[in-house]
Every structure is written in structure tokens, then in C-alpha cells.
Amino acid sequence: MGLDTVELLMTVEELFDIRISDKEAETIYTVGEFAQSVYEKANLSDSQNHIFETVLSDIIEAFEKIDSTKILRPDTIIIDALPNKHLGKEWSQLQKLSSYSIPNLAKIDLNPSIEKTKTFLGFTLYVEQEPLTKGTIRDLVDWVISIHYKEFLPIEKIASLYEVERVICGVLNEYYGVEINEIRMDSNIVKDLGID
Numbered sequence: 001m002g003l004d005t006v007e008l009l010m011t012v013e014e015l016f017d018i019r020i021s022d023k024e025a026e027t028i029y030t031v032g033e034f035a036q037s038v039y040e041k042a043n044l045s046d047s048q049n050h051i052f053e054t055v056l057s058d059i060i061e062a063f064e065k066i067d068s069t070k071i072l073r074p075d076t077i078i079i080d081a082l083p084n085k086h087l088g089k090e091w092s093q094l095q096k097l098s099s100y101s102i103p104n105l106a107k108i109d110l111n112p113s114i115e116k117t118k119t120f121l122g123f124t125l126y127v128e129q130e131p132l133t134k135g136t137i138r139d140l141v142d143w144v145i146s147i148h149y150k151e152f153l154p155i156e157k158i159a160s161l162y163e164v165e166r167v168i169c170g171v172l173n174e175y176y177g178v179e180i181n182e183i184r185m186d187s188n189i190v191k192d193l194g195i196d
Contacts, residue, residue: 143169
């Protein structure tokens with residue numbers, strides 16, 4: 001384990017007041033495995049948190065204020081929920097109407113002609129971030145909850161694996177600068193997210 005992964009482990013252990021052994025930590029590769037390990041050790045609350053439903057309702061309501069002609073569901077692709085006349089302005093309007101911090105659009109959202117990978121002498125220098133607008137409204141809700149994890153998910157009230165996953169994603173975004181829409185449960189913490 002590199003310094004960043006040790007620091008990540010310690011941050012999450014302190015946050016949840018748990019201990020993950022070095023031996024177990026060496027077997028954790030993905031965000032989902034990390035969240036599962038934390039979930040199994042955390043002192044969970046018996047209370048039900050309905051934050052997903054609340055944020056989903058708020059986000060759909062904001063989308064409908066921008067374009068009331070569309071029927072929206074959690075599996076609606078974000079780009080299909082917007083009129084797409086002026087994506088940057090519509091995205092800013094969505095943020096204001098929902099009253100949540102939402103992820104910034106990727107460059108490729110605003111200019112789809114951008115090359116996805118940049119290479120030099122046959123080596124891939126970097127891969128452009130995935131278009132955020134290719135995600136679903138459900139993804140957007142997950143991202144919003146993760147961004148606001150401190151506000152929405154007090155550790156002492158966490159009751160589900162989903163909530164642990166949102167906190168882990170929030171920590172990766174806040175402390176390590178990983179774009180929230182790039183974090184998936186199957187993301188390899190070192191190889192995909194660059195936390196070494």
C-alpha cells in the first residue's frame with residue numbers, strides 16, 4: 001500500500017470509528033470492496049434515512065422546471081432530461097433550482113468533438129473524463145448525496161451499505177480530488193482512481 005491508500009484507510013477508519021487490519025486492507029482493491037469492509041465493521045443505526053428519495057424528488061422537480069414536457073425517471077439519461085439548447089446555462093439553472101452543489105460538467109459534455117484520449121509517441125498521456133451527461137438521474141442523485149455526505153449522512157445515523165458507499169465516494173472526492181462521477185463501486189482504488 002502506498003502513502004495515499006494508507007491515509008485513505010486511516011481517514012475512513014477514524015470517520016467510522018473502526019479498524020481494518022493490514023491483512024484485510026491488502027485484499028481490498030475496489031471502492032465497493034472498501035465500502036463492504038467498512039459496512040461490516042461499522043456500528044450502524046436502526047433508523048431509516050430517506051435521503052435518496054428526498055434528493056431524487058428535488059432533482060426531478062428541478063429538471064421539470066427547466067423542461068416540463070419530459071417524463072423523468074431515475075434511469076433517464078441526464079442529457080435526455082435537458083432541452084440541450086445551451087447546456088452550460090441549463091446546468092447552472094439546474095444547480096440553482098435544486099439548491100444542491102452538483103458536479104461540474106466535463107469539457108467533453110460542452111464539446112463532444114474533444115478527443116477522448118491524448119497520446120504522444122504511442123503512449124496514452126491521459127484519458128478525458130467521461131461525459132457527465134451520459135449518466136442517469138439516479139447517478140446524479142448518488143453524486144449529489146456523496147458531495148453532501150457530511151450534511152446528509154451523519155456517521156451516527158448511517159444504516160445501510162448504500163449510505164456507506166456514498167460516504168466513501170464523498171471522501172474520495174473531497175480529500176483526493178477524484179471527480180465524483182468517475183467513482184464507481186467497481187473502480188480500482190489505485191489503477192482507476194490513481195490513489196497510490
